[in-house]
Amino acid sequence: MGSADILSTLPELVLIATALLLLVMESAAEPHRELLAATALGGLAIALVTALGYGADGLYYSGMLQVDPYARFVSALALVLAALAIMVAVPYLRRTLEERGEYYSLMLFATVGMLLMVKAQDLTMVFLGLELLSIPLYVLAGFYRHRSSSNEAGLKYLLLGAFAAGFFLFGIALLYGSTGTTSYSGMAQAINSGTELSRVLTLAGFGLLLVGFAFKVALAPFHMYAPDVYEGAPTSMSAFLSTGPKLAGFATLLKLIAVVFAGTMVHWWTAIWILAALTMTVGNLAALRQDSLKRMLAYSSVAHAGYLALAILVTNYDSGFAMLFYLTVYVLTTLAAFGIVSLLEEGEESAMPGVEACKGLARRNPWLAAAFTLALLSLAGFPPTAGFLGKFFLFNATLDAGYLWLVILAVLNSLVSVYYYLRPVVAMYMQPGKNTSALPIPRMLIPALLALAVVALGAGFIPAPLVHATASAISAIL
Amino acid sequence: MIGDYLPILFVFLLAAGFALGALGLTHVVGPRIKTRVKLSAYESGVDPVGPTHSRLNVRYFLIGLVFIIFDLEVVFLYPWAVIFREQAAQGPFILYEMLFFLVVLLVGYLYIWRKGVFEWE
Amino acid sequence: MTTALFYLFSIFLLGSALFVVLNRHPVYSVVMLVFSFANLAGIYFLLEAYFIGILQVLVYAGAIMVLFLFVVMLLNVSPERPRARWVPLDRWWFGAVALVFVISLGALLVRGVGQLPSARSEVPDGFGGITQIAEALFSRYLLPFETAALLLTVALVGTVFLAKRKI
Numbered sequence: 001m002g003s004a005d006i007l008s009t010l011p012e013l014v015l016i017a018t019a020l021l022l023l024v025m026e027s028a029a030e031p032h033r034e035l036l037a038a039t040a041l042g043g044l045a046i047a048l049v050t051a052l053g054y055g056a057d058g059l060y061y062s063g064m065l066q067v068d069p070y071a072r073f074v075s076a077l078a079l080v081l082a083a084l085a086i087m088v089a090v091p092y093l094r095r096t097l098e099e100r101g102e103y104y105s106l107m108l109f110a111t112v113g114m115l116l117m118v119k120a121q122d123l124t125m126v127f128l129g130l131e132l133l134s135i136p137l138y139v140l141a142g143f144y145r146h147r148s149s150s151n152e153a154g155l156k157y158l159l160l161g162a163f164a165a166g167f168f169l170f171g172i173a174l175l176y177g178s179t180g181t182t183s184y185s186g187m188a189q190a191i192n193s194g195t196e197l198s199r200v201l202t203l204a205g206f207g208l209l210l211v212g213f214a215f216k217v218a219l220a221p222f223h224m225y226a227p228d229v230y231e232g233a234p235t236s237m238s239a240f241l242s243t244g245p246k247l248a249g250f251a252t253l254l255k256l257i258a259v260v261f262a263g264t265m266v267h268w269w270t271a272i273w274i275l276a277a278l279t280m281t282v283g284n285l286a287a288l289r290q291d292s293l294k295r296m297l298a299y300s301s302v303a304h305a306g307y308l309a310l311a312i313l314v315t316n317y318d319s320g321f322a323m324l325f326y327l328t329v330y331v332l333t334t335l336a337a338f339g340i341v342s343l344l345e346e347g348e349e350s351a352m353p354g355v356e357a358c359k360g361l362a363r364r365n366p367w368l369a370a371a372f373t374l375a376l377l378s379l380a381g382f383p384p385t386a387g388f389l390g391k392f393f394l395f396n397a398t399l400d401a402g403y404l405w406l407v408i409l410a411v412l413n414s415l416v417s418v419y420y421y422l423r424p425v426v427a428m429y430m431q432p433g434k435n436t437s438a439l440p441i442p443r444m445l446i447p448a449l450l451a452l453a454v455v456a457l458g459a460g461f462i463p464a465p466l467v468h469a470t471a472s473a474i475s476a477i478l
Numbered sequence: 479m480i481g482d483y484l485p486i487l488f489v490f491l492l493a494a495g496f497a498l499g500a501l502g503l504t505h506v507v508g509p510r511i512k513t514r515v516k517l518s519a520y521e522s523g524v525d526p527v528g529p530t531h532s533r534l535n536v537r538y539f540l541i542g543l544v545f546i547i548f549d550l551e552v553v554f555l556y557p558w559a560v561i562f563r564e565q566a567a568q569g570p571f572i573l574y575e576m577l578f579f580l581v582v583l584l585v586g587y588l589y590i591w592r593k594g595v596f597e598w599e
Numbered sequence: 600m601t602t603a604l605f606y607l608f609s610i611f612l613l614g615s616a617l618f619v620v621l622n623r624h625p626v627y628s629v630v631m632l633v634f635s636f637a638n639l640a641g642i643y644f645l646l647e648a649y650f651i652g653i654l655q656v657l658v659y660a661g662a663i664m665v666l667f668l669f670v671v672m673l674l675n676v677s678p679e680r681p682r683a684r685w686v687p688l689d690r691w692w693f694g695a696v697a698l699v700f701v702i703s704l705g706a707l708l709v710r711g712v713g714q715l716p717s718a719r720s721e722v723p724d725g726f727g728g729i730t731q732i733a734e735a736l737f738s739r740y741l742l743p744f745e746t747a748a749l750l751l752t753v754a755l756v757g758t759v760f761l762a763k764r765k766i
Contacts, residue, residue: 001571001741009742016749020585023756027592061742102760109753116746128746135750139757154761178711201711204704483644534672536762542666543762547755549662553654554744557733565737575737579748586752590759593766 001061008060008067011047011075012112018043019108026101033099037090037444040104044083044111051075051115059121063183066121073324073473074118074251081243081331082111084448088339089236091442096144098234103143106136107240114248118255123172123182123209126252130168130216133248134161137241141233149352153232160215160225168212174205188260203267209256210268217249219309220279223302227286230298231352235345238294239338242301243331250308254323257315258477265315272313277406280306280413287420291354293341296420297334300379303417304330307410310394314401320478322393324470329378329386329455336452337375339445340368358424360433368441369428371449378456380421381414386459386466540595551583605645612638621685625671629664636660648727 093099113132142154178201179190190196218226230238283303290296311323344353362369378387565572615635643652
């Protein structure tokens with residue numbers, strides 16, 4: 001242990017210090033709540049700089065963490081995501097008079113969990129990172145203590161999340177029993193050289209681990225909690241719930257498979273095939289029937305998890321690159337979409353805006369309607385948005401690996417999804433609304449909308465920078 | 479090594495045996511005279527009205543929770559104290575390791591203190 | 600002797616765990632949970648993980664069970680006696696799914712454990728003792744240890760925030 005180790009976790013340390021500072025600020029006799037968000041964002045900005053700039057690549061903390069371009073890329077994305085999620089939350093929390101230091105502090109702790117998960121080089125750290133990501137989210141899903149829907153969301157998420165954590169731990173225990181270690185490199189060595197004590201235990205362990213991950217990223221049939229939790233949680237939190245765990249979960253799972261389990265994946269192809277096919281079909285078909293925008297976006301996030309599972313199935317350079325590209329576009333687009341939905345709630349207590357809330361929005365707020373349209377089109381995968389490119393890269397990599405039927409199913413699913421993504425667009429542009437006054441657009445929401453424009457349109461027309469960044473990140477592990 | 483712990487097992491068995499034995503013995507040997515008065519809810523006083531279970535206040539839970547968290551903290555302090563002298567000879571890093579741990583928990587402590595978890599009213 | 604104790608503890612552990620899940624009376628369940636934790640501690644002792652065994656008794660059977668009891672008394676599910684003594688398994692498909700899962704995982708485990716070498720490796724001197732655990736905890740496992748501090752703080756703040764009536 002030395003200063004190099006500490007330097008390698010500088011982003012985490014900055015975030016922890018900021019999160020603790022927020023708790024101290026909240027504990028003051030008369031807390032200055034208007035300073036909380038700025039403090040949290042400042043901490044995230046410093047963490048982003050240190051994540052990109054400081055420390056050399058390598059193994060740290062006796063092999064617990066690994067810093068490499070892959071970890072740096074995902075960390076940076078996670079930090080940007082957390083910052084935007086906080087900016088989306090500020091106006092929402094202020095409008096509902098719930099702005100408190102706990103919200104931002106727990107968000108930062110969850111972000112530390114994401115960073116630790118992606119950097120982890122040992123299953124112990126993956127588990128602790130996962131819990132550090134999950135426990136704040138249980139609390140945050142139930143953050144509106146006086147709304148019964150929020151309480152329900154928090155409790156459901158907690159109970160099912162704890163159940164999934166049990167699977168995860170059991171999987172780690174079996175892998176440890178079989179290989180005698182929890183470190184990625186040690187397990188990889190044991191598996192690849194065939195010196196593990198029992199191949200069956202290795203496979204069972206990975207299967208249980210997969211169930212734990214599938215729950216966190218909401219793959220069917222482990223997605224049941226997702227619609228209820230995302231709908232009941234505060235909308236600003238749904239934005240993070242549907243993106244943060246998916247980002248950290250898929251990024252960690254891909255690294256785990258690429259580094260450790262590549263040699264045993266032949267036994268799991270069928271299972272992941274079924275998971276992917278089931279998830280995208282269930283997600284899209286269920287989304288068709290939703291009237292509530294939050295529920296629709298929740299099922300859409302399940303469907304996207306299904307597409308992302310294709311990359312897990314293939315796990316080669318092309319699919320890994322496609323997954324990172326897709327994840328980047330997906331998280332920023334979904335975040336912005338939820339941010340816009342949070343505006344449509346119009347301050348009503350426990351209001352769940354439906355598709356009809358969009359009616360006439362193009363007249364009321366042309367720019368907001370355009371942004372929402374862009375987000376939905378990108379999620380649906382229309383050219384020339386980046387959502388289309390992401391799907392193209394992903395399906396292409398899957399096709400090259402020989403999964404023709406799965407790609408056909410995925411394309412059919414994408415076509416089905418156009419229907420429900422276009423319903424709000426039709427409502428916004430073609431149906432008159434009762435309310436004609438323009439919604440006030442908070443300044444804090446603008447960065448999220450800009451990020452949406454940059455990633456959905458910018459990366460759609462000029463994909464080279466993002467392609468370059470993701471490609472160089474993925475080459476660190478595949 | 480495991481043999482060193484046999485006395486503990488014996489003490490455990492002795493304690494459990496004594497408790498069960500005493501209970502069982504009174505059950506078997508003790509005289510029992512049942513009368514209607516003795517079988518009523520209270521031998522003296524008035525009959526209870528309504529449900530006899532009262533709902534516990536959430537404060538108890540909060541205190542219990544705080545107890546567990548700091549119980550765990552002490553559990554981590556114990557092994558640290560055992561190796562402290564030996565490790566401190568090689569530098570102060572061992573001290574910083576625990577300081578970080580304690581500072582993080584101290585902020586949590588400050589938070590719950592300021593939020594009035596320790597106030598009973 | 601060790602083998603006999605292992606089976607004794609295991610049978611008690613599994614039996615009491617089943618009781619916890621199937622019994623409808625929450626207080627009985629809590630008491631049986633304490634018993635199952637004690638048996639788990641016994642198994643830790645047989646594995647020569649003494650410190651962990653003692654922690655199991657102190658933290659789980661002691662502190663955490665107190666919290667469980669508080670929760671049971673706080674929820675106070677029904678003032679009258681619970682309708683059935685045991686959990687009714689009338690949702691048979693739940694049971695069926697659980698059974699399929701348990702049997703398939705159990706079959707895998709039996710096969711996997713069958714592949715393990717049978718020789719019992721001797722543990723080094725001082726194994727499971729507090730010094731060895733401390734040395735591992737504060738060097739190789741330093742980062743997990745510090746992360747545990749974060750988890751404890753998050754749990755503390757989160758529960759107080761959610762459970763305290765006025766904050």
